[in-house]
Amino acid sequence: MRLISLLSVVFIAGFLLVAVMRLHPVGEPLGNRDVFRFRGDTVTDMRNVDTMDDYFLRNGQRETGSNNIVASVVFDYRGFDTLGEATVLFIVVCAISMLMSFLYNQNYVMEANFRGPDEFPRNVSRIISFGSFMLFPLIISFGIYLVLHGHISPGGGFQGGAVMASGTALLLISLLITRHVQRTKVIFSFFESLGLTVFISLGFAGITASFLYNFLANGSPLFLGRTIPFGPNPGFLNSAGILPLLSLAVGVEVFFGISIILIQLYHFTRYASRAGGGRDI
Amino acid sequence: MISPIIFIILSIVIIIAAFLSLYFRDLLACVVSFSVLSLVLTVIYFHLDAPDVAIAEAGIGAALTTCIFVIAVKLTRRREE
Amino acid sequence: MSNFFLYLTSILLIMAGLAAILYKRNLIKIVIALNILEAGVNLLFITLGYRPGGTAPIFTMAPELEGLSMVLPTPQALILTNIVIGFATTALMLTFAVLTHRHNDTMDIRNLRGVESND
């Protein structure tokens, strides 16, 4: 039996290698080497025909008004994937607070002699707590920079939110968040839902044309609608329509969501108790 | 023009980090070698002209994933029985 | 043929992750193997869109040279989503692993076989 599973793994590896060898060599334009794409009746070589990406590179700046084409693809051309992605993170935050919420239930007996793993350190040396106290504002400001400049420099909602969340992780480890865990959880989950609601209502705002339509782009420069010239340019903050707003909404949601996950996981030991009681459903 | 030598070195480091993180019996060592894997992956993404993905991989892959792995190992056993 | 081994690295990562999922016993180590599998898939996707001479697809301060060829933006947009999905999956599975340890006090799959066999 063991031999069969080894054989099948080796077999899958072999076929993956065969498949990768038949892929287009790294650096060549997309398209299969021995395949020509039908276009009506004329057979055209795939190599010099432009695909979805060439369209994005050529028209991305004109249509979405953002210099960072990846951000325009993430938030405008394929914005629905990003909405799905923010939902995935929201689901995990709800799941973890659901799975961990039996901790904060009063009717769970707190075992006195619970042989939990040795507790996290009670007190942390002065250097760590003061250092992280000073470092936290810097991390948060760098995260906000990443979120707001998503459509000019590389960055965007997810990366900025993740950097800010690593700031919370720093506070957790240096024991600066110890009391009122339940209250911070409630406030953070409110802000997370707020970020998500802003994201989806921006999608609904353009519903007259179609869902997630960038109705602010190429409009008036007052409302982030500045049209930008094609080709390399210094980049303008008020240029990409609803892109910065979506990026801000996602940044808020990712920061507060991942902070909730970290706080819940970190505080598991202090409240941990043998789960019991409750009806079998 | 980035000569392919850089990619060869980084690829070898990634393969070694991947196999080490699956080979160690001490879970914290696995987690550390996994964060080395994420770090080198960030450098490779940077050289593949993908700065967005590099920041995302660094911010989420190296920083936060390692953080929750360490917390999870702390809450359970350290040595793989 | 110069950087074909980028594909090779991603295939090796995918197979290392898959093999570890099949054979490793510890719950947390299987989660690490899943992350390695996802890292391999991400690397495969990014190397699909790589152009050796190109620059990052960002027009701010892009070099003014004439034949400006850029790397494909779509794979990067998708991998951005996949990295965050990978983090979300890891966070959830680690919570499950911690709760399983809380209930059964073991992290090894062999001891978790306790499915009451039918009569």
Next chain:
Amino acid sequence: MIEHLPILAITVPLFAAFLLPIIEKAHFRARNAAALLAILSVNVMVVLLALRLSREGAPLVYVLGAQSPAQILPQGLDFPIRIMLKIDGFSIFMALTSAVVVLVSYVYSMKYVPEDPRKNYYTILLMLMLVGMLGLEFTNDLFNFFVFLEILSISSSALVSYSYNRKFSPYAGYKYMMISAVATSFLLIGIAFFYSQYGSFNIEYLHGVIRFTLLDKIALIFMVVPLAMKAGAIPMHMWVPDAYSEAPAPVTAALVSASQASLYGVFRLSFSLFGNPVSDVTLNYHTLGWIIIVLGVLSMFVGVTMALVQHDVKRLMAYHAISQTGYMLLGVGVGVVVYMDPGGAAYAAFGRDAMMGGIFHIMNHAFYKGLLFLTSGVMVLRFGTRDLNKMMGMAHRDTFTTLCFIAGALAISGVPPFNGFASKILIYESVYRFSPILAIIAMFVSVLTLASFLKVFYGAFLGPRNEDIIVIDEPLPATVTAAMGVFCFLVLAMGLFPGEVLKYLVEPAVAGLVPGR
């Protein structure tokens, strides 16, 4: 507003789910009302979409983010660049099934699941499961399919491990999540192979351009087999009993339609993406059909033989879910071998009947399996345990539950007045003409199905009434009986009038799946 229906059906429950944590602060009844309103509005929108589709005939297309929802191709290009939703007969058929099942399981769980701080997260995750299923069935974009499959898997694996006082529920959630994560990673490898060859993710566009190179076939295997695993096909089905028996009863009813959404993915990818386009080179449908048939027959037989010896009522019903999936695979497999094979046997009409039987069985199975899991929920509520040996004499007080259980048990074993019979008779007839042995095996499996439900009926319902083993004795809440009543009505109505359902729902579904011919 009528032209924005496709996207509203997905985003209204999403919007409600995002608002629920804030609504929860007001009062839990406000949260119940908001969730019920959102799921009801989804059902209404899906029915409106079905009516609009039957009126217009052509599949509805909705482009996201463009100037107008119908602007598929940007100016002067012949390939789409934005994400599109495409709704044809088969996706509206599956969307109706999923919407009704999640509505009924939510109504059931309003009173069944005890009211505690976690009930709010339970409601959010159940609604996001519905969003995942609808998104899976409406999208026309491969990567969007991956994202919605991920939403469906994560929310259902979190709901599987809802009961924290059971020893193995976190481990069941862990297994289900691990299986879904590996399946979606394999799916992503397949998408990467497609993107590298044709530069696009649009299923409709790829259907027209595909050249069936070796890479396409490898991508087909890497996409279809993991989805068959998530649907519960035989060699990879072992996670189904663990996940279904550890989840609360209403969640299992929704899980059944979640597995069928993955089955939809199998059929959608193997037919719409790999249908036989204009080019002469094509997939060998004889082998693909026989793979599906072998999977189906094995699932039928192993599922029911394992179910016969179980003494945990939820594991028993979970094994039946596997064996009934075998019927669908058998029906569609025979349809593929006879119907799609250009060079093979004459395109006999019974190939189309087999396909219709298999697809009609998806809806029937969702309803009567949901009904059976809801009645098993009442059993667990009454006796506090899942072991059939410790249950006795439930029929004395719960006559309505007994009637519902009888309806479900007769429907699953294909007894005439109920809806199981309507689709099984289609499958038997067409499979018999294809090869008699398969039809005989299918009938034998139906007999064993009835035998195992006889065992459950004898164990839990008959026997003297024993006071000390009954945990909760007061009558069932109104919403629980209402939910079971809705499923009973559906099972009986579709059994009595299968002609209408076949004409209005299953016919366009098969037309959408297998155009032409």
Next chain:
Amino acid sequence: MTAHEYIWKTMPGIHWNPLVLLALFIIIALLIAFAGKLFFRADYHKGTDQVKPFNSGNLDEIDYNVKSSNLYWGFRKALDFYYRGVDSLHNGDLNDYMKWLAFTVSICLLLIGGGLL
């Protein structure tokens, strides 16, 4: 054409008419339910201790209810070779589940390699 006419005109013949089937089903169900009344014994009273089944031998409380799980013990014993094999399949071990996925994918890839697919 009123609804009434529509129902009766488009209904298939007598034998496949669902309403007739439903009526037949209800009549037979009622017949079975009340036919029993003829064979009941008049002296049986519901609430009394007549309900307790008669255990002829020892009178102390024995577990007289035949457990539902050993209803098909004959079938289980007869196919014991099959059940031993299938039971070992469902042992709840995650590694074995994933090995089956790898096995199926490699079998299908074999089909492609063999030029069958």
